[in-house]
Amino acid sequence: MAYEVDYLPVGEGQRSGDAIVLRFGNFTGPRDQQYIIVIDGGYKESGEALVKHINYYYGTNEVNLVISTHPDIDHASGLCSILENMDVKELWMHKPWEHAQDIKNFFKNGQITASGLQEKIEKSLQYASDLDSIAQKKRIPIFEPFQGLNAGGVIQVLGPSKDYYQNLLPHLKDMPAPKPSLGIFAPLIKKAEEAVEWIEDNMNVDLLNDDDDATSASNNTSTIILFNLDGHKLLFTGDAGKTALFNAITYAESLPTPILLSDLHFLDVPHHGSKRNISSKILRKIKTQTAFVSAPKDSDKHPAKKTTNALQKHGAYVFVTRGTSLLQHNQGNARGWGNAQAEPFHPKVEV
Ligand SMILES: [Zn+2]
16 A cells, blocks of 8 residues: 655754645545545744645545644644644544533642633643634544554544543643642653753664653643554654653554554654653564654754664664655655654764
8 A cells, every 4th residue: 555654844953743644545546545544733934834745745635534642732733734724624632621420629728610721721721722612613523542443443542542642731731730649640750951061872772761751741641643554654753752652652552453662664754753752661662664753954962872772773764854855655656855854873973
């Protein structure tokens, strides 16, 4: 089966983001023999660029599925352009406000009502509620992508589970104080940014650590999706952190027909290649031939050199957008684009 994965450039300076589109099927046949999926839209400009890209390169204004991995501005805000301007058949995104009834007892203050909480969540997660409003206006059906959602075995949601998701919600920003017993899901308080220190790296050492999960609760709500295209496995991770990824691995391995993630053709590296989001434990389970990182041109933290080196040690060719588009294709169309340069191995990495 032919497929193309397009990464559009997002952000500048330290501002990262994801704007991704995947097309698969019969590229020489009619439109209904192809499936087009947008995974996050970056900011407003990258959302607009995605519309043009799909119109121009795919010759259509119809998108079968839009997936919003999580409600952060650098992933969700650009999707408004897609929903407004294109013929979108289905939207997958979490609607945190609809979980208010289930989580209202997760807070220290016992007086919180479901309706008060619902309103608070809708206000604080503006980009997600905007997408919800446009989808309602345009009668686009929305499904919440929880572990187990499966479209014909081709698209499988590996995470988050509904339980894990609901336990993360009280830790999103602007939420009332959660009960201390929910603390295990709380993100660690980050240390103040220190000056970067460097150490030497080589192919025979392992510098990643399996420390506690330090990414935000919002990042850990990211939808983790596996595509199986005629035996080619492609894994997309949003900004998922170590806990979320490990939950997804465990789920995949525990299915009646276990799915291993150690033979991927393609990996979307989580959270713009941050060193906080992967560990040695995870890279022993998730192995890929090709890895893409969506990161801006001038960032010194995205991707971390430690991360791109570690992926190479586990056998991957790593490519980083840095202000350009990247295309991975199988029997697709190279569009006359030149070959991208794989990330080199960096002899010195961040401590
Ligand atoms: Zn992000």
